[in-house]
Amino acid sequence: MEKTIQILLGKIGELQKKQIFRQTEVSKRGENFNVFNVLGLWSEEVRLHSAMLAELLNPEGSHGCGDAFLAAFLREVLYNDEKIHDLSKAIITTEYNIGCISEDGMSGGRIDILIEMPNESRLPTLIIENKIYAGDQANQLRRYYNWGLGHFYSPDKFKILYLTLDGSNPSSDSIGKGKNFNYETISYANNIRMWLKKCASIAYNKPKVRETIIQYNHLLDQITTSNMEDKNLLVEEIASNNDYLKNAVLLCSLQNEIIKKAIMGPIRQALENIQKIAQDRISPLTVEFEYSSFNENGGKLDWGFNYIIKEADKIVRLAYVFEAGLKTIYYGIPNQGTSHDFLVKQPVFRNKNEIWVLGWELMPDKYQNWNGGNLYNILEELTSGAFESSEFYKTIINSIEKTSELFNI
Structure with a gap:
């Protein structure tokens, strides 16, 4: 077993060194250049990510594409429904204030992105909690649910989206204690990146908008899936040999x-x-x-x-x-x-x-x-x-x- 583990670790080390070499070569070619990285904004949930998403989703945004990006978001991320029409009156707000957090922690706070749909659309308001690296707050989603229930009177009138890099679930601390409520998890790695590709296509005749979207999507690629190909190579190498697989499981337990x-x-x-x-x-x-x-x-x-x-x-x-x-x-x-x-x-x-x-x-x-x-x-x-x-x-x-x-x- 000891010899097999040594061979396995050696192969993993070789693959990892190849990855580091490739990353170095990519950097030398300037492929890692990104204006958002240069400005030090890559991890800024509010100053970059929430602001960028909200601007694209806003029918009145400076992109000049009207409600096309918002409609694409609903189709690509949520509904897969081509019958979404006229969202021009939707209201998009970042850091939406729902009051001071109460002593019991069950109400109040700030919603990262609030999307209020036009009444005629019959679509629910979207409450988006945007998580890049920050941890969950106590009762955070519970507070948003309580606000939505008090504001709209029915859970059918609003939808909570929990947005993370990889689509992970909120912590039990964020959900809090009480009656179960519905929320949906979405990810930058899959949902947002796919939507941004659609947005870039929509903005084909607006080069500045298109290039900004492409650069932002490239940033997301760097912070979400840049290592997926290399991880898959490692997994395939481990899975190619039953002894490797057994020893890898043992190492995982440690x-x-x-x-x-x-x-x-x-x-x-x-x-x-x-x-x-x-x-x-x-x-x-x-x-x-x-x-x-x-x-x-x-x-x-x-x-x-x-x-x-x-x-x-x-x-x-x-x-x-x-x-x-x-x-x-x-x-x-x-x-x-x-x-x-x-x-x-x-x-x-x-x-x-x-x-x-x-x-x-x-x-x-x-x-x-x-x-x-x-x-x-x-x-x-x-x-x-x-x-x-x-x-x-x-x-x-x-x-x-x-x-x-x-x-x-």
């Missing part, structure tokens, strides 16, 4: 333990090395590195680590937070663990809320989701070639230096 070893081995060592390098760079400030224990819930792991930056009795905590079973990774400066004097200063990172007043940002796409190929790529990056030339190192060291500037303001 996934969490293997991930723990990877994180607490070369990755932790890299993070500790970053602390030492950062200490030299931002001296006389001091930098400390700390990490949390693994949290395992329902078979999913989560973790986190911090860099504590100090000057005398002043402290700033730069936190790296993992959610959704190591899928979503973001970093920033939380209020907790940071000296109060700093909390009145301008945000350091792009996004902010009441518990991250100095801001937070998502890690780059290539460093999200430590359950799959991305973790392999991180290990490859850290163990091959010069450590300080890796993007992983540069991303974290830059965030530490950016945070340290608070002490100079």
